[in-house]
Ligand SMILES: Nc1ncnc2c1ncn2[C@@H]1O[C@H](COP(=O)(O)OP(=O)(O)OP(=O)(O)O)[C@@H](O)[C@H]1O
C-alpha cells in the first residue's frame with residue numbers, strides 16, 4: 121500500500137529532529153532511509169509508528185489520511201516497527217513476548233498462539249523454543265521474533281530501524297531474503313541503515329536525510345559516492361591503512377586458560393607487537409569479551425601468563441594494567457564506558473592526570489573545550505554523556521584516552537556510527553598505531569575487520585578456530601569460520 | 616530447651632494452624648495489592664500508613680452505621696485514594712514514588728491517630744462467623760480452611776484471582792509488561808500510564824481492604840496505631856515472594872506462623888514476654904536477606920528447579936516514571 125508522509129515536524133526541546141519531512145513509499149517496495157547520526161531517522165519512524173506524536177504534518181495511507189495518536193492506531197492501520205534496539209521484554213518467554221499487546225479474549229491461550237507462532241516461523245525459516253526467556257536469544261533472534269509478531273498483527277507497512285547492527289552475517293542474509301519475499305507479497309518495507317551496500321543490495325528507492333530534512337531521493341542503483349555526497353555534502357574518502365613497521369611485543373599471552381565455562385579448555389597464546397592491529401571476529405558471545413577482559417586484567421586467567429611490554433602482569437589488578445598504558449573500551453558505551461548524568465567536563469576531570477584534591481573547574485572547562493574542538497564532538501562542555509548521539513559518545517571516549525597507549529582493546533569501535541564518524545574513528549586509531557600502539561578490536565563488520573587488521577582471530581564457541589592473515593583472506597572464508605566451518609571442510613562436503 | 620520444643624509442637628495443632636489462616640487475611644489482601652501495584656511499576660511505599668487509615672475508616676463506618684460490610688468499601692476507597700496520589704504525583708508531576716510514598720505513610724499514620732482518637736476503646740464490630748456447610752466438616756482441612764468467615768474466604772479468592780489475572784490473562788501480561796519495560800509496552804499500543812493508574816488504584820483498594828479486614832476481623836476495634844509495622848512486612852513479603860502472588864501468599868502464612876510461634880513461646884519464657892512478639896519482624900527481614908543472598912543463589916544455580924522457585928527479579932522498571940513526547 122502506498123504511504124505518504126507530508127510536512128512532518130517533530131521537536132524535542134530546542135532540537136528540531138524532524139523539520140518538515142515529505143516522503144512517499146510505494147506499495148510492495150523496499151525503501152531505504154539513509155542519514156548521518158542524529159539526522160532524525162529514528163524520530164521519523166517513531167512518528168510513523170505512533171510511538172511519538174508529530175507536532176504537525178499528515179500521514180496518508182492508500183489515499184486516506186490517518187491519525188496516529190498512539191502505536192495502537194498505527195498497528196490497527198497496519199504499520200509495524202522494529203526498533204533500533206528491539207523492544208522486547210527480556211525476562212518474559214518467547215510466547216509471552218509474542219502475544220503481549222495482541223488483541224483477543226481475556227483468557228490467554230498460549231497454546232493456540234504457539235501454533236500460530238510456529239506456523240509463521242516455519243514460513244519464514246525461523247526457529248524458536250516458545251518457552252525460553254527472550255534474554256537468552258541473540259539480538260538477531262529477537263528481531264526475527266518481533267518481525268513475525270508484527271506480521272501476525274497484520275502489518276502491511278514494516279519499518280526496520282538499523283536492523284543489521286547487532287546480528288551475524290548469516291542472520292543478515294536470512295533477514296534480507298525475508299524482506300524481499302515480503303515485498304514481493306505486497307508489503308511496503310522501510311529500511312533504515314548506515315551501510316550503503318545493504319541499502320544498494322536491498323532497496324529500490326532511497327531517501328537521504330540530514331539534520332531533520334530530506335536532502336535527496338534516488339532510484340537504485342545509484343553510485344554510492346552520490347549517496348555519500350547527499351548525506352555529508354562532500355565525498356568521503358575511506359582511509360586506507362599505510363604500512364608501519366612492527367615493533368616490540370606489547371601484549372603477550374602465554375597459554376592462558378580460564379575457569380570453566382568461559383572459554384574452552386584449549387590454552388590461548390598470542391603475541392601482539394607495537395603498531396599491530398588484530399581484528400577479532402565471531403558470533404556474539406563466542407568468548408570475545410572474556411578474551412578482551414583477560415587481556416586488560418579485568419579477569420585473571422586460571423593458568424598461563426599475561427605480559428605487557430615484557431612485564432608479567434598476570435593476576436594483577438586492572439589498575440596496574442591501566443598504569444602500564446593498557447586501555448579497554450567495551451561495547452556498552454553508556455553502560456560501561458561513560459557515566460550517565462555527568463558532563464563532558466566531568467568526564468575529562470575523572471580520567472585526567474591531575475591528582476590535586478581540589479578541582480580547578482575553570483581550567484577543566486577550558487581543557488574540555490579544547491578537546492571538544494580537537495575531536496569534533498557535537499556538544500558543549502556541559503552536555504551530559506547520554507544526551508550525545510552514538511557517534512559523539514564514541515568521540516568522547518577516544519578523547520578521554522591517555523597520550524601514550526601501549527595496548528588499546530576495543531569492542532565494536534564503529535557500531536551504529538555513520539560513515540563519516542566511522543571513518544573519523546579509524547583515522548584516530550590508525551594515528552595511534554603510527555605512534556606504536558597495539559590495537560585489538562572485536563567487530564561484527566567483516567569489511568571493517570578486513571580493511572584495518574593485520575591479523576584476524578576468529579572465535580567460535582569459546583576458542584580461536586582460525587588465525588588469518590588479513591591480506592590473504594576474504595569475507596567468505598571468515599564467514600564460514602564464524603559459523604564453525606572451514607573452507608576445506610566445505611569443499612570436502614560439497615564434492 | 617524443652618520449652619522451645621513444646622512451643623514448636625504446638626504449632627502443629629489444628630487449632631494453631633486454623634488461627635494462622637484466619638489471622639492472615641489482612642496481610643493477604645494488602646500483599647496482593649502491593650504485588651499488583653509493583654508489578655505494574657508503581658511502588659506504594661505508604662502501605663503501613665494507608666492500611667492504618669483504611670482500618671480506621673472501615674471501623675468508623677461499620678461502627679456508625681452498624682453495618683459491618685459497609686466498612687470494607689470505605690476502607691477500599693481510602694486505600695485507593697492514597698495510591699492514586701502516588702500514581703498521580705509520579706506520572707503527572709514526575710515526583711519520586713519512594714519519597715511521595717514515604718510522606719504519605721507518615722501523613723496517613725498521623726491522620727489515623729488524630730481522627731481515631733475518639734474511637735479508641737469503642738465497642739468492636741466484627742464480621743460474623745460462617746462455616747461453609749459440607750466443606751467445614753472435612754477432617755483437618757475443614758477446620759483449617761473452611762471454618763472462618765467470608766473475609767477469610769475472600770482472601771483466598773483474592774490470591775487465586777491475582778494469580779490468574781497475572782499469569783493466565785492478556786490483561787495480566789500487559790500489566791507485567793508496563794512494569795517491566797514501559798516503552799516496549801507503549802510500542803505495542805498499550806496505554807501505559809492509564810493502566811498504571813488503574814493497577815495502582817486496584818492495589819491500593821486491596822491494601823485498604825486489608826486494613827478493614829484487620830479492624831473488623833483480625834483484631835477487632837480501634838486502638839492507637841493497631842496495624843503498625845504490618846505495612847512494612849507487606850513490602851518485605853512482596854520481595855520475599857518474588858512478585859509472585861502464590862509465593863507471596865506463602866510468605867504471609869510464614870509470617871503468621873512466626874507470630875504464632877512467638878506467642879506460643881511466651882508461657883515457656885515469661886521473662887521474655889516483652890521481646891518475643893516483635894521477633895517475627897527481624898526474622899522476616901532475615902528470611903528476605905537469605906532469599907536474596909548472592910552466594911546462596913549461586914549455589915542454587917546447580918539446582919535449576921529450586922532456583923526457579925526461589926528466583927526473585929523485581930520488575931525492571933519499578934519505581935520509574937514513563938513519559939513519551
Ligand atoms: N526522546 C528524545 N528526547 C530528546 N531528544 C531526542 C529524543 N530522541 C531523539 N532526540 C534528538 O533528536 C535528534 C534526532 O535523533 P534520531 O534518534 O532521530 O537520529 P537518527 O537519525 O536515528 O540517528 P542514529 O543514526 O544515530 O540512530 C538527535 O539530535 C537526538 O539527540
Ligand SMILES: [Mg+2]
Pocket residue numbers: 161162163204281
Ligand atoms: Mg536512529
